[in-house]
Amino acid sequence: MRKPVDIPALAASLKAGERRALARAITLVESGRADHRADALALLDALGNDRQALRIGLSGTPGVGKSTFIEAFGLFLVEKGLKVAVLAVDPSSARSGGSILGDKTRMEHLSRHPQAFIRPSPSQAQMGGVARRTREAIALCEAAGYDVVLIETVGVGQSETMVAEMCDLFTLLLAPAGGDELQGVKRGIMEIADIILVNKADGDLKSQATRTCADYAGALRLLRKRPQDPESFPKAMTVSAYEGRGLPEAWDEMTALADWRKDHGHFAGRRAEQARYWFHEEVRLQLLERLQRDPVLAATLEAEETKLINGESTPTVAAANVLASFAGGTR
């Protein structure tokens, strides 16, 4: 027998800012079990949607300094009196073993700070599930009173686009690099980044970081201006997570951009667009889940899948046959 979850009580504790309630709620939305899903849905419904945090996406290749930056930047924010939540998205963690241990040591002070909440990426994670989990975890952090939600991703496969679809601002962390470095950054990422931070601008790497930053600033100027940006955005800056250099400036730019977008209707507009996008994804996902729960449809699904795997059908045709067997149920 399942242990029933007292949803109103959990919602109340979460709204009161209890970290354990938040952690438990995130565990609930991460679960694939049908009864947990029902509880998660009830919880989200109970919490409503009336508090907003600033959602900041942070992406960068392994080793660029994401964890170190978040430790420094997060501490800077909590010292300003803000409550900071950190969520990690790493679809590859199942494969590579993850870097959670490394993160625990690199975010040592932030993880112990009472105004901060850090949640690593769950281990077994499919893309559809990761997106849902992250989106719902953001909503939970907002309801729990966090002011800033940082969503970190290593940017494997489609994870950057996914995170960008959930954030108000998207930040790309880069390392100082040689002459050819512009090649290494994908065109699509330059297009979704609002602020590029060239990290490790310290010691021997300082002048190289400055040059790299200038190169990116030049490249950004070549991109067409987007309607949701004021003049001078997207922009590139140098920071040093080690020395804490550039963190106040980065925060100033982030808030300036968010304020401009709020004043010009782009902030709410972007959230509405994102909500619509995820709504359609959710409809798809929930339809598929229901299909898999119906024994008759699940059997058809399996039969078509077998034909397909034996090379006797194609995905489009097999799917159409499943849908045809679904036809009795709708107009």
Added chain:
Amino acid sequence: MRKPVDIPALAASLKAGERRALARAITLVESGRADHRADALALLDALGNDRQALRIGLSGTPGVGKSTFIEAFGLFLVEKGLKVAVLAVDPSSARSGGSILGDKTRMEHLSRHPQAFIRPSPSQAQMGGVARRTREAIALCEAAGYDVVLIETVGVGQSETMVAEMCDLFTLLLAPAGGDELQGVKRGIMEIADIILVNKADGDLKSQATRTCADYAGALRLLRKRPQDPESFPKAMTVSAYEGRGLPEAWDEMTALADWRKDHGHFAGRRAEQARYWFHEEVRLQLLERLQRDPVLAATLEAEETKLINGESTPTVAAANVLASFAGGTR
């Protein structure tokens, strides 16, 4: 009134290898119109699934030399007597204006060769649609008698993972780079690449290309061996699309890898896995399409979307409400 498509005649012309029939069929699968979709489904069903081409994915950042490489490599293959189809996947082409004009001039000889067929990326493209279109276009090229299907992508967002899910082999094209170049390649891409080709190994860039290739070869050795790979794969090689250097060697490695996988059951196994994956994607997509065609459900969908956009709901809750109104139709 719509002009009816004579499906059996189109299928016969396509199987006879008529390029115009293939072009027309691809236009059909690219269309979003419901009647075109029905025709596309009938065509795919009529064509069956009994011919296989070698499907090779080719990815690389802008400017790395994909178009130049495909021109040279494609000509090398047609001169061996093979029929070569080239499909392009560029989800960003709508935004950036595309590089189709550039490609026409860079694939000048290949595009005029009777054994070759080149199809640029359609302009207005959403990710779900791009995947379906590309997958179905591959099936059409196979039915039309092509021996090799090259699927090119610039690798924006999730397009590389998507293309890798449709290919027998995945090739990553890189340019010679400075000391920090390994940073630039995303971990996820190293993991899906079967063969890395360092292009531009000519003139002044030759020694740099050799060094870059050695760096990647070293990095690849650090990755865990995958069950679907023989010893020494994934591997890195240098090529020059300009001088045609390394193309026969690259082809030898590709066929060696494909043959090994065929002998060890991994070729068919991978295709079966991919078919299952796309089958599930198609079921989702077709369910959503049906939902949007049903007037009652479409109205609920719209009402929930409006609430959502006004910030009165969340995607998970709104989707659950749509699904609840769908409940009468199924068990």
